[in-house]
């Protein structure tokens with residue numbers, strides 16, 4: 001196949017005819033499934049294994065350039081012989097597992113979202129929809145769509161899925177929605193009815209999914225069900241996955257405890273999965289050919305935390321976790337989803353030891369997502385609470401700079417988030433975030449990216465106003481966003497080719513698309529700045545410039 005045909009092949013599997021018997025009857029072992037689980041396309045594509053390309057699920061659908069990028073990057077999910085996706089989001093696998101334990105394998109199917117209608121028949125009793133960003137209200141989508149004035153792929157593909165799921169007029173089956181994006185319907189409650197969603201479930205229900213589905217079938221389940229810490233499962237109550245997961249994700253712990261005010265996760269109680277449990281889930285992924293395991297936690301450095309006062313990592317436990325995963329047959333790499341950088345400053349040796357355990361090096365970096373959120377000591381104290389612990393909240397900007405240097409030195413590549421418009425943030429606070437980016441860029445051989453997000457009122461700040469980028473942005477916040485994207489472009493230019501494992505000609509197209517796309521976005525930002533009369537501050541060339549807050553306008 002010609003390279004461009006290959007790159008533009010999204011939909012090639014979708015468009016192929018899936019025989020009815022393959023898609024439904026054989027899928028469920030010869031019996032039509034009474035429970036059908038489904039999620040939208042943006043959560044099933046592998047984004048061609050381009051590092052951090054999952055962000056592309058939030059780009060707007062309205063622009064030709066972003067449609068082209070999405071078509072190139074978001075390759076179709078791999079399907080098994082029966083038309084079911086082979087790799088499935090981790091949370092959906094948990095629900096599947098709970099249901100299978102109760103009603104048997106033959107009664108539970110996971111549908112390909114491109115052919116969901118074929119899985120839903122007269123015999124279906126409940127369709128379970130897993131979702132992350134159903135209405136495009138998530139922080140990344142809100143940032144990429146100018147506060148929701150455009151439509152991100154996440155929302156467009158969720159709506160497309162709901163149209164399919166609702167396709168039978170006078171349907172008897174019920175539709176239940178769950179997953180981390182359920183909170184969107186708290187802000188847009190009318191959409192539940194508009195989209196024909198009979199029930200919405202909030203909270204952790206890995207162990208209760210079968211009871212909930214039965215109540216739905218009996219007609220005794222309320223339209224909105226909320227589950228709190230009081231009913232959250234203990235690790236031994238969480239069923240193990242029965243199939244491979246996206247990015248070979250395996251969960252190692254839940255909860256955090258650092259207390260950032262905008263975060264839902266910190267409201268959950270901390271729990272840790274034991275090593276043998278984790279090994280079984282790793283094996284479920286390696287059996288399907290995965291060799292690089294993504295360890296999911298909200299802060300990997302808090303695994304089996306003992307000292308809640310200082311939040312200093314339990315070094316033996318964290319290293320033991322990585323070693324155990326690397327010791328499993330077929331595993332060549334293990335990396336975390338999230339971690340807080342203060343741990344790197346607290347215990348730099350731990351970072352180096354993990355690098356040795358996973359055999360990191362110039363050609364094998366460890367990716368980690370981490371929140372900077374703000375470069376302001378005041379915002380750190382008021383909103384980030386214990387993110388800097390064991391250090392004082394006011395030390396946060398210094399910790400971020402030092403941690404970046406430690407991480408980079410040990411072949412860790414942080415993907416940082418920055419939040420624009422946190423409650424109480426002033427333009428001066430935002431300029432301090434620009435100063436922080438300046439300082440990080442002055443680290444020799446630095447490697448990191450920064451994704452500017454807009455404040456979304458969740459966690460204990462639920463009920464506060466969203467930060468509307470389109471109407472509330474000012475010169476300071478604009479400069480934060482500009483500098484963050486400018487740095488992303490620098491990394492695309494310097495590192496994308498080296499860090500993406502793809503065949504050469506395809507890699508060339510992906511890198512070229514990234515470079516062009518990045519420049520296109522920066523060009524748009526320059527135009528936007530001119531229109532709004534915002535000046536763009538020149539990056540500092542020396543630490544003295546940063547520390548002296550020497551500002552020179554205009555430039556860039």
Ligand code: SF4
Pocket residue numbers: 256257258259260263264265266298299340371387
């Ligand atoms: S450190 Fe991360 S996971 Fe923990 S409370 Fe803060 S934002 Fe949430």
